[in-house]
Amino acid sequence: MDDQIKKLSQHDMSDDCPVCRAQDVVAMALIPATAAWEMANELPRFSLALQGAASLLGAMLEDGIDRGDIEKAIGDLLDDIEAEIKEDQVMGGPPQGSA
Numbered sequence: 001m002d003d004q005i006k007k008l009s010q011h012d013m014s015d016d017c018p019v020c021r022a023q024d025v026v027a028m029a030l031i032p033a034t035a036a037w038e039m040a041n042e043l044p045r046f047s048l049a050l051q052g053a054a055s056l057l058g059a060m061l062e063d064g065i066d067r068g069d070i071e072k073a074i075g076d077l078l079d080d081i082e083a084e085i086k087e088d089q090v091m092g093g094p095p096q097g098s099a
């Protein structure tokens with residue numbers, strides 16, 4: 001995998017880890033804003049999330065970053081996120097909607 005992509009997707013364990021900082025911005029600003037835009041524009045839930053993510057990745061492609069590297073990085077990140085969700089569910093009781 002390209003070194004640049006590696007740096008953008010793997011924690012460097014510093015207090016100032018760019019991965020953690022980017023994830024904080026996404027959680028605090030992008031996720032709520034995307035959900036609000038979908039509602040305000042009467043778009044189906046996750047439509048902007050999916051199109052936004054694809055378009056942002058498209059900008060990386062346009063910049064010449066290898067598609068395989070991007071797909072690998074996204075796959076790794078989704079694996080991490082899925083593991084975190086499972087952990088949170090174990091800690092916070094049954095998943096929503098399962099009752």
Ligand SMILES: [Zn+2]
Nearest residue numbers: 011017019020
């Ligand atoms: Zn980190």
